[in-house]
Amino acid sequence: MVDLTLSLAPGTYGAENREGPGVTVSQRHGLHILHLAGDLSDTDFPTAARHALGLPLPQLAGETRDGHGVRVLWLAPNRWLVVSGHKLETDAFGEKASVNDVGQGRSVLRLSGRSVRDLLCKGCPIDLDPQSFSAGHAAATLLGHLNVVIDCIADDVFDLYVTRSFDHFIHDWLVRAGKEFGVRISAA
Amino acid sequence: MQKYSIFSLARNALTSHKNWGEAWRNPDPKQEYDVIIIGAGGHGLATAYYLAKNHGITNVAVLEKGYLGGGNTGRNTTIVRANYLLPENELFYEHSLKLWEGLSQDLNFNVMFSQRGVINLAHTDAQVDAHQRRGNAMILNGADGVWLNKHEVKARAPLLDISDRARFPIKGGLLQPRAGTARHDAVAWGFARGADARGVDIIQNCEVTGIDIENGGVVGVQTSRGAIKAKKIGTAVAGHTGHIAAMAEMRLPIESHVLQAMVSEPVKPCLDTVVTSGATHTYISQSDKGELVMGGDLDLYNSYAQRGNFPRIEEVVASVISMFPAFSRLRLMRTWGGVMDMSMDGSPIITKTDINGFYINGGWCYGGFKATPGSGWVYAHTIANDTPHKLNEGFALNRFEHGYMIDEEGSGATPNAH
Amino acid sequence: MNHQPFRKPTGGNIDRSQPLTFTFDGKVYQGYSGDTLASALMANGVKLLARSFKYHRPRGLTGYGVEESNVLVQLRTGARSEPNIPATQVELYEGLVAESQNRWPSLHFDIGAVNSKLSGLFPSGFYYKTFMWPAKFWPFYEHAIRHIAGMGKSPTLEDPDSYAHNYRHCDVLIAGGGPAGLMAALSAGQSGARVILCDENADFGGMLRGRRDTIRGKPGPEWVADTAARLAAMKNVRLLRRTTAAGYYDHNLIVLDERVADHKATPENHEPRHRIWHVRAKEVVLATGSIERPLVFADNDRPGVMLTSAAQAYANAHGALAGRRAVIFTNNASAYAAAADLKAAGIEVQAIVDLRDSLEAPELKIAANANIGVLNRHVVVAAHGAKSVHSVTVMPVDSNTTPVGEAQEILCDVVCLSGGWTPSVHLFSQSRGKLCYDETLSAFVPDKSFQRERSAGACQGAFQLDACLHEGAKAGAQAAVAAGFATTAADVPRCSADAVVKPRLLWAIPAPDHLHGGKQFVDLQNDVTAADVGLAYQEGYHSVEHLKRYTTLGMGTDQGRTSNVNGLAIMAGHRAEAITAVGTTTFRQPFTPIPMGAVAGLNAHDHVAPVRTTPLHHWHESLGSPFAPTGQWLRAQGYPKDGETLEQATMREAKHVREKVGIVDVSTLGKIDVQGPDALEFLNRVYINSFSNLAVGKCRYGVMLREDGLVDDDGVVTRLAENRYMITTTTTHASAVMNRLEYLLDVDWPSLNVHLLSVTDDWSGIAIAGPHSRTVLTKVTSADLSNSAVPFMGYAEIDIDGVPVRLFRISFSGELAYEINMAPNATRTVWDALLKAGANQEIIPYGLEAMNVLRIEKGHVVGGELNGRTTADGLGFGKMISTKKAFVGKVPARRAGLTRDDIHQLVGLVPTDEKTRIPRGAQLIADPKATKPVAMQGEVTSQCMSPNLGHPIALALLNGGRARHGETLKAHSPITGQTVTVTVTNPIFIDPQGERLRG
């Protein structure tokens, strides 16, 4: 059977560089994440959502919005990911919205470091150059075999949303892909 | 026909091979034929050969838009097998396999049919069940099948990784010992030479651009070299079946898709059998010249381009080196694609149609090379007698309408899952 | 050993302060940093380097770069061993080990060379004509053929190196970093566009590396270094050395292969050995240069016969001399400067043998200045020597280029050939570009483009340096503009002048009879001669594609780089047609061979497909459960106790559950959240049964058909709220079902207001089953679990040990059972709570295998039965089919073939002896001794030993089986040699009335 022992073990893997590991991976715990679906053209819904979030919903592909401790990612037409440090009521979005709590169904990994874009480019086919994909951009796309959401937090900081059951696999992938840069998996 | 043998070879060596004749003529089309076969691939040429040989019909033309054998016959991974679950398929392919076994001698052309065995790997218990079920059906239908445990698999393919750490560990394999490979080009050339010698006109660089139909029956074709009359017309154009059918205003349960194949650089013998894996949809063998010949899944979108996509190559190669880790440092030398006629249940169509004198042979999906002699045999019968051979009764078009699909994979009505 | 007899004392772009030691065929040599294996062997005077494929003829170097067709070596050793590596492509490193190939016992004494003596028997395609008798001998013949064929050897050990992929986007990609490519990069770079410039060699410069051109009055390599430095300083320009543009694909995707560490003994500090780049470029500039063409004459394969530009480059760039005395044989002007270079390097140039009638002033001047004699209107008709050339025979030609008159022999140990130049149009052709034949250059050049690319420099027929620089500058600017940037062409430096290449053609030089003509090789690697081409013609293989396949011309690892044009031109001659009419064969990816490991990147071995694990994975693991891959998931199979086999554990667990209680991890089941005002309507359309009267808080089993009317999947639908449902799918079908539902909503029924979300990972699942399951559950919750509060197929939202969970009263085992869904992080809490609370009831965990036994006993269908060929009625769902509503698959399910009497129907099987296990995968037949083909009536789909019944059982699909209960048949498995007599039964072996699960 496939050996999964490597993954998730904290430590530094791969290349040794004077500047330290090129990428650091840490798991973001305790996030509350809602998957929100609703029809923007139905006025009740965006109004209710705005009330609940204190923010208007982003409407452009790849757009994110931030405020009041909440980050909202555009996923698809009429679909968003609402990420926050505090619990949000699922019924605050009005009757017209379809809301699912997906906070534990996804792993959120914080990737940072000077080589983080190079690492992502090893498996992600979208244009990740800073001039095309900068802080505030998010995209549902691929990383290796997996469907992921990539959210650019700052120039060399990214959050990666991965379906939970792939947790072992993505860690293993990140370690392998990151070895050439030196990769640190920080303690959970 | 000049006979080929070691003696004729030695005799010709003395005259520096200046006296070999043409393997086939390059005639101009006549005005009219009894039968026109569209497409000089293995199937079209075999059909013409057996029309002449088995049915005495020699006023036949095979029209080819490019060079003979240049379609899928010239670009496939050359696996010949008869390892099916469903009786319609198994009986037909077994008949074909028997023809393969005597083909070089029959054609007096060495098609290098190599019965090196084909192994289907099983990676899970469910696959062990499914493969043994199929093996049982093969044997009951009169073919050969052997179950190998993983060590027996390894003994036949020593570079295979049979460790448990593999993502798709090997639990065993279904071997068909009489299956194997053949030299693809030689099959087209051998049939062409045999058909030509029996009077068939093979006309290359002659593209069919229209089918002439009068009063519900065919009367001839339009081609890039002018109109040619014919009493009967049969298609054998593989990936282009849909296109030709449209000329006769027919819609078929067929889509055209690209399948790629590839070879490594040639190396000394390192794989003496054919290994296939359903889990990753990969097949690999080593040619007599030494290259590893590899193929996988379709590119999975409709295409009439003989050209593929890189991600599929990556997937095939990744699964090959996952099975054979030692091949990682061998280098990929050439990749190419072919246009496949994917039928909606994964099984072929060999049938007369509602248009008098118009016959269709297509829907070969991933696996029509192995059918070549069998297909020619039953198609010639169907055309000559205007009624199907027993072995292709099930391959009629109306099976879809009435729900008698021959769906080995159980994937349902999709043109790309078989 | 320090002695390198063919190394100039000075000069060349090598670092003489860094000597390197290497081994070839076991002998130790020395070269320098900056050498290739080829240049180092040349400097050491090693000429015999290879044996040919078919005839085992002695061979030496012919080229300088990727065009090398003879000298392929087995490089490195052990797990890092690699076959067929052209010595010209190997950068020397300390300790390099290489061996020659395809010879035995040694390069100098090769038994296989007897083939050369028998070559009369081996014309092209000889194997099609023989080895047919007796038919049963073919395997022996084939065995011998296979051992003679092949070249190097495959490694047998796992590759220790790693490989990477890299996805990038850019505005302008430039393939090839010669003068044209460098200028293109300058133009595009100054526009601000994102530029990638790649070249397959260790450094940029292309042909400039091996010539003595001057740019801005300085040697070419200096200008190259300056330009590379300028480009490196531009932030928007990425320079990739040792990087081959391997393939040009649709929509301007170019695949690059970067050889990150091949120039070292091993990769360092975890770097990948190769990196494959997937570059999506807005615009492309092809600046891939050209390759010199050899000339075809008798025994033109003798070691020492090589391309003029190659000998020139070895001398200029490495100070390595191809020999002491050279004869240059050319049909065009480009060889003169090379001849002068060789002379300057210290090689005695005996003569330039030039096929042309009259020569032009510039080249005559070069020859005169260098004091080299020119024999115009002469040809080399044959080379002589065995393991090295020692002379050539030269003859005058008449106006028809037929050799006439007196032959003279010229002594030499190098013969340099220049038959004109072949533009490298591979990538252009891969991009679907159309070629046209340029009569003046006698070469195929790019004509019409189809993708967003343009060619510049020698690859599009510009053979003068000045033109290359100009064209490159222009193409780079054009590409940047097309990509949306404003710019003009970069300033073009002045440079030295080049000869104008206008070859006079003679595709194969006829050898006069008295010389007993040796073989005239066209394709050196595959040993294809001009006579073979003639034979192909004579036998009717007229198309270039037939020529290629019949003779194997151009099918070697070099893909005919130096042979294809000569071959097709010879064929054109036989056909008496223009070369255009003959055409070329198809250029395919990759440009040069790439390691399969690199192609696979990270996606091989255990990462060839991803795996999914449940939140309880480590718990299962800690109990020593083996795992079964199910789709992407790993599922715990069971918990063998000390000394128990998995099979024994399975029996114990399955029995225990029916008698007491057990829990099992069912997190892998697919789950889809269905919300919206039209959710009910949607479900009614996709399931065969109706949900209209399903109350909130209730579950119902559902079956879906495919569009063709056969069963797709089954699962449980639970109404969570008025407009909200959760549906489950089988583990392996989950994503296919989700995709199909999304399709139906988006494409076919956009007016339905329904939101779907896959929530498989958002809810983990535990099933608790067995007569004590309620008792155990009651201990961990205060909720009312009575039959009236939570009846069979009821649903409740309750707390377990403080964890809010969804409770479904459903049963897969046929026992009183519940399924619990909870937030994944709480899974372990609930699992532990149940185990703890159930201690008195002797609760146990059970695995996939026991679950499977329980469901077979209960006659539930899964994979083997849901085989994609079964109907709803056949599986026993007939009563569920709604007659009141329309649903997907309803109409096609009524077709004759799907409603016939003898269709597969689900039945149970019991061995008549009540002892023998029913073989897996057995076919059901009447008589195993019947003559074949034997009619098969059905098949065993699932089988097990039933611990609860005490005898083996099976589920099967049997023609018209429902009406055949009580019949006996043979379950026959010839492949395992088993036959068991079985009785057909009801498929529900346990509690057919369903009293236990309602209890």
Place this chain on the structure above:
Amino acid sequence: MLEINCPYCGKRAQKEFTYAGDAGAERPNLETGTNQDWFEFVYLRNNPRGLHDELWHHSAGCRRLIKVRRDVVTHEIIDTGAPSDSLSTGAS
């Protein structure tokens, strides 16, 4: 590898999409479709050698189905849109 312009997400690599077949086949009405209608929809294809309207599922992106008009010989994409959009013919 193709590059497909998702009308919702923008240009994305084909790797992110799953091919979902011919967009020309018209699904019969669930209530009124006859056996013949379903036979044609489920099995028969125009399979043209030229422009082809087809559906792609942006399975690793927005998960929406989109319609693509593509030349199946050259693989050029002429236009993309929502499944119900009528796409441009490419003739300009």
